[in-house]
Amino acid sequence: MRGALSLASRLLGRRGGRLEEAPLTGRGFQAILVLALLAASLPIILSYTLLVELSFSSTLIMSPFQKTQFTLENWRLFLEGKLAPTAARIYSPAYIRSMIVNTLIVAAGVTVVVIAASAPAAYALSRLRFRFRAATLRFLILLHAFPGVALIIGVYAVYVYLYKRLFVGGLLPKEYLLLYSFAYVIVARASLEVPMSTWILKGFFDRVPWEVEWAALVDGASRLRTFWQVMLPLIKPGLAAVAIFAFMAGWEELIYVVVFLPREAPTLASFIHYQLSGGSLEASYLPVVAAAATVYLIPTILFFVFTQKLLLEAAHGGLKA
């Protein structure tokens, strides 16, 4: 019995299953694992490399082995809004800039809404015992499993309903239509992220000892202040992880943007989409689109460069010290 227990605890690592302590992770095993992962992800790696390479290339590369010359020309064209090198100026540089700004607005907006909604929800789910709490938690997972596309009809119906109420009903002047569209995209897209974010943050809150929270209450803090000054700072890694996921989701979002934002206010994603679809493919020069796509990739690249440590922390569920 003893032996079995100690073996089990060794396999699981000392504290609740930390994998790096498991005896199976020998050098050889690690090497095999890395090779297998590399092989599996080769197609993705190749196509991304190709994409970035293409944006710096003087000709249209069709295969990884093709000779080409390094050039910044595509980037110049892209930033000047010339999407076909032969075409006259189709888009103004200001247009390109506003496109990047639009993308930022959606991404940042989604981040703010996700954090603002999921942090209090996660706190309540972690700390309060109420009726249907377990059911709510299960329901969150179910919600997360729902694909956003499946919801688009309902979300569209609400969009139209609100639109009629606000603009046709004359509550707001037409100038606010763009604002409304942005707000709608942000809230709608954010709500898809909220269930998972809430779930993740709940895990972080669960790890803050009750006593720390009680200490704040006994020290004279109100519940709100305890949440703000003690609980939130203690789950910072979780907040950061959730914020990054939300930002990326907003940055990369295509469907909701295409449906709800007017074509005159594209984001990077919808811009690339418009370039590649609707018969404009022949008219646009792919290396320039590749430059746009590379900008589109920047957050993802930054994310993997700078957040390794954070992700590890998030995987271990927070609270150092």
Added chain:
Amino acid sequence: MVEVELRGVWKVFGRVAAVRDVNLRFPDGKFSSILGPSGSGKSTLLYLIAGIYRPTRGEVLFDGRDVSRVPPNERNVGLVFQNYALYPHMTVFDNIAFPLRLRKTPRGEVERRVREVAEMLGIGDLLDRYPAQLSGGQQQRVALARALVKRPSVLLLDEPLSNLDALVRLRIRGELKRLQQELGITAIYVTHDQSEALAMSDQIAVIHRGEIQQVGTPEDVYEKPRNIFVASFIGMPPANLVPAEVRRAPGPCVLLPGGGEYCPRGGLASKLAALGLERVVVAFRPEDAILAEHPLEDYVSMEGEVYVVEPLGRENIVTLSLPGGHSVKVITQPVVSPPAGSRMYINLEPSKIRLFDPETELNIEYLEAPPTPQVEAPPPRRRGESVEEGEE
């Protein structure tokens, strides 16, 4: 400073009653202990006083005012948690300053008072560190400083020394007592360590399974345990418990295993007679027995066989087995070291012998004589027994 009183307080978690009908008074400016084994409801009791828990039933009074519904942030209590519960994201300074800043204390005063209390506790040079960079003893002082800096009307301490090593514990124990006296603060100290409770307290409340077993001075609790639990919990090693038969005539006498006979006198004799018990549990402290090769005159003597001798330096603990298989421990001088298997006499001064009713487990001294036996307390209830009404 205030006097804290609990009246008929219950705390029920789901099916578990962690605190059952507790009536207690913690005198103003005194050092009171709540002593009990792990899981007996000590922390729960403390949290009830701090306002972290609301009593399921009963009331908590500060200076006679019912504060049962007052939230913790309005009670002005200082609480040192069992695991210190420092704020990991704040420096020591900010940890200690937190309660003051919440009260909108002017900056200069915050600075002054934090430094003052930090100096007093000898952590003045740690103010820039984070809790994770401190040793257990230092964390304990920071927690204490944080509790004291707001000048609380009650100081609540939840086993603050249990994470420290023996030497540090002994030192801080003394400092804590001195600090409490200097500040004249009402202190309530939770511990499972009876030597801490005995050494520090003006009053001890022994708790077991959520019920108060006895309240009294350290001498009371030590010399006159109210029931078998208190006798067997307090003392190092705790009191020996030996079942014995009672002979009714002419006067009631207790027949001990190993040949001894103890015939109490006075009030105790009449209580024993009136109760009509056939069996009792005899308790005596290991340090009250004298080990000898012969029965001593005027002592109650039991013959036993030496099982093992544990030398502790200052004294020896001799374990003997009595006829009937009961083992008892006796503390002797270090020179007394009988070989295992030898037969010795355990001699007891009659005044050191306590008798308990095996049914109610109560000390017979504390029992009212019939016609109303068993009025002092209901028999111990089982854990998880159903209890009316419940929140949470």
